[in-house]
Amino acid sequence: xxxxxxxxxxxxxxxxxxxxxxxxxxxxxxxxxxxxxxxxxxxxxxxxxxxxxxxxxxxxxxxxxxxxxxxxxxxxxxxxxxxxxxxxxxxxxxxxxxxxxxxxxxxxxxxxxxxxxxxxxxxxxxxxxxxxxxxxxxxxxxxxxxxxxxxxxxxxxxxxxxxxxxxxxxxxxxxxxxxxxxxxxxxxxxxxxxxxxxxxxxxxxxxxxxxxxxxxxxxxxxxxxxxxxxxxxxxxxxxxxxxxxxxxxxxxxxxxxxxxxxxxxxxxxxxxxxxxxxxxxxxxxxxxxxxxxxxxxxxxxxxxxxxxxxxxxxxxxxxxxxxxxxxxxxxxxxxxx
Numbered sequence: 001x002x003x004x005x006x007x008x009x010x011x012x013x014x015x016x017x018x019x020x021x022x023x024x025x026x027x028x029x030x031x032x033x034x035x036x037x038x039x040x041x042x043x044x045x046x047x048x049x050x051x052x053x054x055x056x057x058x059x060x061x062x063x064x065x066x067x068x069x070x071x072x073x074x075x076x077x078x079x080x081x082x083x084x085x086x087x088x089x090x091x092x093x094x095x096x097x098x099x100x101x102x103x104x105x106x107x108x109x110x111x112x113x114x115x116x117x118x119x120x121x122x123x124x125x126x127x128x129x130x131x132x133x134x135x136x137x138x139x140x141x142x143x144x145x146x147x148x149x150x151x152x153x154x155x156x157x158x159x160x161x162x163x164x165x166x167x168x169x170x171x172x173x174x175x176x177x178x179x180x181x182x183x184x185x186x187x188x189x190x191x192x193x194x195x196x197x198x199x200x201x202x203x204x205x206x207x208x209x210x211x212x213x214x215x216x217x218x219x220x221x222x223x224x225x226x227x228x229x230x231x232x233x234x235x236x237x238x239x240x241x242x243x244x245x246x247x248x249x250x251x252x253x254x255x256x257x258x259x260x261x262x263x264x265x266x267x268x269x270x271x272x273x274x275x276x277x278x279x280x281x282x283x284x285x286x287x288x289x290x291x292x293x294x295x296x297x298x299x300x301x302x303x304x305x306x307x308x309x310x311x312x313x314x315x316x317x318x319x320x321x322x323x324x325x326x327x328x329x330x331x332x333x334x335x336x337x
Contacts, residue, residue: 004107005109006039009136032060032063038151040149045153095121103127112133115293169316174215174313188223188225189215193210195295224293226257
């Protein structure tokens with residue numbers, strides 16, 4: 001039996017950046033509709049069961065109602081739907097716990113509905129299970145913007161083995177941050193800010209930024225990685241990353257979209273290439289570290305802090321490659337009986 005996991009963060013895109021910028025707020029019923037579209041793609045490719053993270057935001061109620069309506073009116077089929085037996089804390093810990101439980105169950109892949117932060121939590125806890133991101137967060141640099149039905153089809157093709165693993169799965173780099181004996185990861189970027197507090201977590205005030213480390217930066221990106229994308233782009237598949245030093249006093253200024261509808265000027269003090277395994281250190285002796293747009297840790301003059309680029313750290317579903325293979329192989333052609 002082929003199983004696929006779905007982790008949908010009910011509170012993604014509801015941080016303070018939505019208030020101070022012009023980011024949208026995705027209603028719960030829309031999140032349920034996105035899950036249904038993913039499940040339609042999974043069903044069409046032969047996935048037997050979908051294992052879902054429970055939540056108390058209301059997605060489950062809307063999803064089950066829509067499924068019953070579809071079964072009654074259109075007589076369509078969906079994979080068997082099952083929710084994990086786990087407590088709901090409404091914290092990022094739910095996503096991490098669900099990812100671990102899904103990995104223990106042997107799911108073939110995990111579909112993540114959320115932004116950069118949710119994908120980071122799942123990738124760090126899934127134990128090597130391939131993930132596929134669906135954009136429902138405030139900043140969505142890591143999960144590519146794509147119709148969820150197509151993501152479901154691609155994940156189903158990969159999970160059922162209709163697309164070879166060498167084609168279906170793509171290796172990804174991440175950043176590993178060492179703070180004394182503690183280790184944390186980021187999928188897109190690590191920002192070092194002067195403020196010595198976590199506070200609202202989400203970052204948007206660029207005046208206090210002093211360092212930016214990125215795994216990739218694309219010119220069309222939103223968020224902190226857009227700084228790299230507009231200054232010295234680096235692709236997801238490239239073996240290197242970027243370390244950008246920032247200063248409000250730097251004469252070189254860059255306009256960058258820090259959040260939806262929020263474009264700010266940042267001072268560029270310097271830039272260098274990050275090679276895999278090489279240790280990079282913050283430009284300031286004390287401050288806070290933000291992982292994929294959210295402040296997580298503070299550090300002082302007595303702490304040892306370093307950032308390293310790690311290649312082949314986790315796998316994602318290559319949606320474009322899966323769909324291209326399916327087209328060339330005629331996997332969607334159905335001849336009459």
